[in-house]
Amino acid sequence: MKKNLRWKALLILLLTSVALWQLHYTWRLHRLTPEDKRNMTEEELARLHDKAIHLGLDLQGGMHLVLQVDHSALSEEESKDATDRALEILRNRIDQFGVYEPSIEKQGGDRIIIQLPGVVDRERAKALIGKTALLEFKIVEEPERTNQIFQEIDEALHKIEVEASGEDTLNLAPNPFLSFLFNFGGDLVANNRDKSEVEKILSSEETKGIIPKDLEISWGNEVVVEGFRYRPLYLLKKKAELTGAAIQDARAGIGTNDNPNGVKVDLTMSREARSLWAAITGANVNRRLAIVLDNTVYSAPIIRERIRGGVSQIDMGNSSISDAQDLAIVLRAGALPAPVILIEERSVGPSLGKDSIEKGIRSVLWGGALVLLFMLIYYNLSGAVAIVALLLNLIFLFAILSAFRATLTLPGIAGIILTIGIAVDANVLIFERIREEIRSGKTLRTAIDTGYTLAFRTILDSNVTTLLTALILYWFGTGPIRGFAVTLSIGIICSFFTAIVFTRLVFDFATSRLNVKKLRI
Amino acid sequence: MLQIFKKVDIDFIGFQRKAFLLSGVVILVGVISLVLHGGPRYGIDFTGGSLIQVHFENPVTADEIRSSLYRTGLEGSMIQRFGTTSTVFLIRTQAVLEGSGSLGNSNPLEGVEDKGNLELQETSSIGEVIMEGFSKDFPNNSFRFDREEMVGPRVSKALLGRAVWIVLGGMGVILLYVWLRFTIRFGIAAVAALFHDVLITLGLFSILDKEITIPIIAAFLTIVGYSINDSIVVSDRIRENIRLMRKEPFSKIVNNSINQTLSRTVITGVTTFIVLIILFFFGGEVIHDFSIALLVGVVVGTYSSIFVVAPIVVEWEKFSPTRAKMLR
Numbered sequence: 001m002k003k004n005l006r007w008k009a010l011l012i013l014l015l016t017s018v019a020l021w022q023l024h025y026t027w028r029l030h031r032l033t034p035e036d037k038r039n040m041t042e043e044e045l046a047r048l049h050d051k052a053i054h055l056g057l058d059l060q061g062g063m064h065l066v067l068q069v070d071h072s073a074l075s076e077e078e079s080k081d082a083t084d085r086a087l088e089i090l091r092n093r094i095d096q097f098g099v100y101e102p103s104i105e106k107q108g109g110d111r112i113i114i115q116l117p118g119v120v121d122r123e124r125a126k127a128l129i130g131k132t133a134l135l136e137f138k139i140v141e142e143p144e145r146t147n148q149i150f151q152e153i154d155e156a157l158h159k160i161e162v163e164a165s166g167e168d169t170l171n172l173a174p175n176p177f178l179s180f181l182f183n184f185g186g187d188l189v190a191n192n193r194d195k196s197e198v199e200k201i202l203s204s205e206e207t208k209g210i211i212p213k214d215l216e217i218s219w220g221n222e223v224v225v226e227g228f229r230y231r232p233l234y235l236l237k238k239k240a241e242l243t244g245a246a247i248q249d250a251r252a253g254i255g256t257n258d259n260p261n262g263v264k265v266d267l268t269m270s271r272e273a274r275s276l277w278a279a280i281t282g283a284n285v286n287r288r289l290a291i292v293l294d295n296t297v298y299s300a301p302i303i304r305e306r307i308r309g310g311v312s313q314i315d316m317g318n319s320s321i322s323d324a325q326d327l328a329i330v331l332r333a334g335a336l337p338a339p340v341i342l343i344e345e346r347s348v349g350p351s352l353g354k355d356s357i358e359k360g361i362r363s364v365l366w367g368g369a370l371v372l373l374f375m376l377i378y379y380n381l382s383g384a385v386a387i388v389a390l391l392l393n394l395i396f397l398f399a400i401l402s403a404f405r406a407t408l409t410l411p412g413i414a415g416i417i418l419t420i421g422i423a424v425d426a427n428v429l430i431f432e433r434i435r436e437e438i439r440s441g442k443t444l445r446t447a448i449d450t451g452y453t454l455a456f457r458t459i460l461d462s463n464v465t466t467l468l469t470a471l472i473l474y475w476f477g478t479g480p481i482r483g484f485a486v487t488l489s490i491g492i493i494c495s496f497f498t499a500i501v502f503t504r505l506v507f508d509f510a511t512s513r514l515n516v517k518k519l520r521i
Numbered sequence: 522m523l524q525i526f527k528k529v530d531i532d533f534i535g536f537q538r539k540a541f542l543l544s545g546v547v548i549l550v551g552v553i554s555l556v557l558h559g560g561p562r563y564g565i566d567f568t569g570g571s572l573i574q575v576h577f578e579n580p581v582t583a584d585e586i587r588s589s590l591y592r593t594g595l596e597g598s599m600i601q602r603f604g605t606t607s608t609v610f611l612i613r614t615q616a617v618l619e620g621s622g623s624l625g626n627s628n629p630l631e632g633v634e635d636k637g638n639l640e641l642q643e644t645s646s647i648g649e650v651i652m653e654g655f656s657k658d659f660p661n662n663s664f665r666f667d668r669e670e671m672v673g674p675r676v677s678k679a680l681l682g683r684a685v686w687i688v689l690g691g692m693g694v695i696l697l698y699v700w701l702r703f704t705i706r707f708g709i710a711a712v713a714a715l716f717h718d719v720l721i722t723l724g725l726f727s728i729l730d731k732e733i734t735i736p737i738i739a740a741f742l743t744i745v746g747y748s749i750n751d752s753i754v755v756s757d758r759i760r761e762n763i764r765l766m767r768k769e770p771f772s773k774i775v776n777n778s779i780n781q782t783l784s785r786t787v788i789t790g791v792t793t794f795i796v797l798i799i800l801f802f803f804g805g806e807v808i809h810d811f812s813i814a815l816l817v818g819v820v821v822g823t824y825s826s827i828f829v830v831a832p833i834v835v836e837w838e839k840f841s842p843t844r845a846k847m848l849r
Contacts, residue, residue, distance in 0.1 A: 066676065068675075122648070122669065123648065123652070345672075347668065349667040356805055359804055362803050363804045366799045367795065367797075367800065370796070371792050377523065378788070379523075410807060414812075418815075420796055421793040424792050424793075425792075425793075428785050428788050428789050428792075429754070429785055432782075436781070454761070457757065458753065458754050458757045461702055462749070466747075466750060468691075469691045469695070469742050472690050473687060473742050477683075477687065477739065480736075481738075
């Protein structure tokens with residue numbers, strides 16, 4: 001018996017020191033001043049971060065995004081690895097955006113979960129991630145032909161309206177379609193307000209047949225003139241002469257051909273695409289070439305001569321330089337194989353995260369302190385033993401959390417608080433049982449023995465059922481809720497050990513070594 | 522030795538009728554509230570929509586925010602002051618923008634009326650729409666978004682399904698475990714108590730007009746875990762006493778078991794309650810509702826282990842005695 005006791009004590013001592021060693025990383029990281037961080041190499045800091053307790057996005061701030069890859073426009077063959085390719089490209093973009101420890105994973109067949117800790121400009125990050133970035137170079141149809149086709153659409157619509165209204169044609173506008181459009185600097189433009197109206201006309205059954213199969217209509221980027229917003233309308237060849245796959249490098253800059261302050265992205269083609277580019281531009285001298293990004297025409301310059309160097313430029317107009325930089329990033333990383341749709345977002349700002357963790361820790365401390373006080377008053381010295389058990393429980397819990405790289409979330413802190421309740425319950429069950437046995441006149445040793453034996457079964461049953469519910473929560477839950485399930489499960493297992501094994505050891509030690517005859521319980 | 526109960530002998534089983542009546546009334550009130558509200562009030566997790574927590578530098582009123590949102594075409598939004606100062610507000614809207622602005626016109630903004638004031642199609646999220654409106658309407662007040670949540674309709678439907686599975690699955694597993702460790706009737710009595718607890722909490726949330734969100738579902742499952750804890754402690758004692766008190770009537774054994782475990786039940790209930798009260802006051806606004814659910818759950822869970830589980834087992838025993846079987 002005595003030997004046994006020594007081994008148990010040694011085991012607990014060993015486990016406690018391992019746990020404390022594991023926790024010292026978190027302590028060290030917490031104590032680092034910004035200056036210390038500058039003096040450390042990136043590798044050292046990363047290692048420290050890795051070994052310290054990981055905080056969830058709700059505690060350190062950041063973005064949680066769920067994207068769905070839209071397979072609807074893809075063939076079966078393309079659809080097969082579209083999600084994987086999209087994931088790879090998104091990873092490239094995020095790497096260039098510069099986020100510390102991003103997490104990008106696939107969920108199911110067509111979803112991608114992205115977690116970006118500590119991102120402050122969330123709208124910018126979303127725009128960067130969501131851009132399909134399909135870059136195409138398309139020839140603009142000759143103006144005469146364009147005018148002719150638009151005229152035909154106009155006439156067709158007019159005819160339908162006349163037929164519908166019968167005799168009374170006086171009140172009808174003579175140009176139902178062309179009245180939306182007017183000439184501006186060589187482009188046909190429409191007021192932005194009329195955009196949806198124009199789209200309705202162009203997608204109607206009557207006009208569909210008029211536009212030839214090899215042509216398509218695209219909107220250009222918005223232009224602002226004297227406070228009014230306009231959009232040019234282009235008739236383009238459907239077939240792209242070249243796509244973004246030809247782009248080797250993209251850099252943001254300032255100063256375009258017609259505006260020294262204009263924001264631009266300079267494109268450099270890959271070696272293979274250069275000759276193709278020269279051939280295309282050579283064959284279309286004096287025609288206009290549209291630079292189309294995600295179905296919007298950014299610019300449509302006239303080709304003056306054959307371009308040999310494999311360079312081109314996207315005119316960004318009045319956009320900010322950071323927009324141009326982001327576009328350069330997505331063009332370098334490549335286009336997504338299919339559009340992605342943001343279907344879920346959970347983002348927390350850094351100040352709310354900091355606030356949450358402070359309040360969380362404060363409630364753990366206060367709640368813990370009050371419970372400890374109660375135990376001390378109600379159970380006296382035995383209560384003190386339970387307190388030490390509870391502290392051990394928390395040490396083990398945090399050590400396991402950091403050792404398994406589990407993430408601590410706000411619900412996770414709630415799980416810890418619940419763990420305190422469960423751990424205390426185990427000791428209450430035991431102590432009440434021992435009291436009963438003492439009252440029924442048993443000796444201290446037997447009272448402790450029976451107390452533990454009888455309480456053990458109850459604690460086991462109640463802990464197993466709580467553990468089962470926690471496992472179900474983990475199985476079905478997502479994100480922060482999993483954090484709750486994790487801390488609760490680890491907490492229950494730790495409490496089973498500390499509340500039963502550790503306190504028993506202390507009582508056994510007291511009765512057998514110190515010869516205590518009367519227990520203060 | 523400090524003791525709450527010196528020597529107790531309360532006739533809990535005698536309270537049975539009154540207890541059933543009390544539970545019935547409380548559940549009924551909750552159910553009526555649920556019916557009047559047309560079901561539980563689900564948060565955006567289960568309905569889809571957007572939630573934004575905005576923090577202003579200087580105080581503003583909910584009406585000012587409402588009129589700004591009206592101008593941006595989000596007039597159906599709910600605005601709620603968050604905490605005690607007039608600088609932090611929660612904005613909830615059913616509107617979602619699935620997708621991203623650069624995807625262009627392929628993603629219309631669902632549920633938002635375009636009043637022509639803002640280029641809705643051009644923006645990448647509800648957050649950005651609101652942000653633009655606020656910068657225009659509160660030019661002398663800086664603000665930041667502390668929280669931005671968006672749940673698309675396909676996600677929210679799946680989440681609701683999952684939530685139901687979580688609660689039912691949790692109860693199912695517990696029924697199975699208690700059946701294996703005790704007998705089927707303890708299992709059924711325990712699960713009846715769980716339904717009782719969850720139903721009362723759900724009803725109270727409806728009365729208080731609080732939202733059911735994913736953290737609240739987690740709270741429900743925690744209530745389930747806590748309540749079953751209490752039920753097991755009592756059941757365990759009953760099983761033990763059946764061996765010790767072979768001559769006593771069954772209802773007396775149950776009553777004695779409740780009395781013997783009473784001090785433990787109360788102490789654990791009180792300590793857990795203390796911890797949760799702290800969480801309620803110091804835990805921050807984000808887990809406020811979560812702690813309310815748990816507070817209710819602890820009280821109801823403690824009550825149900827004494828006044829729901831035990832009477833069911835007693836009544837069932839009267840109906841068909843199986844004492845011998847429980848001794849296995």
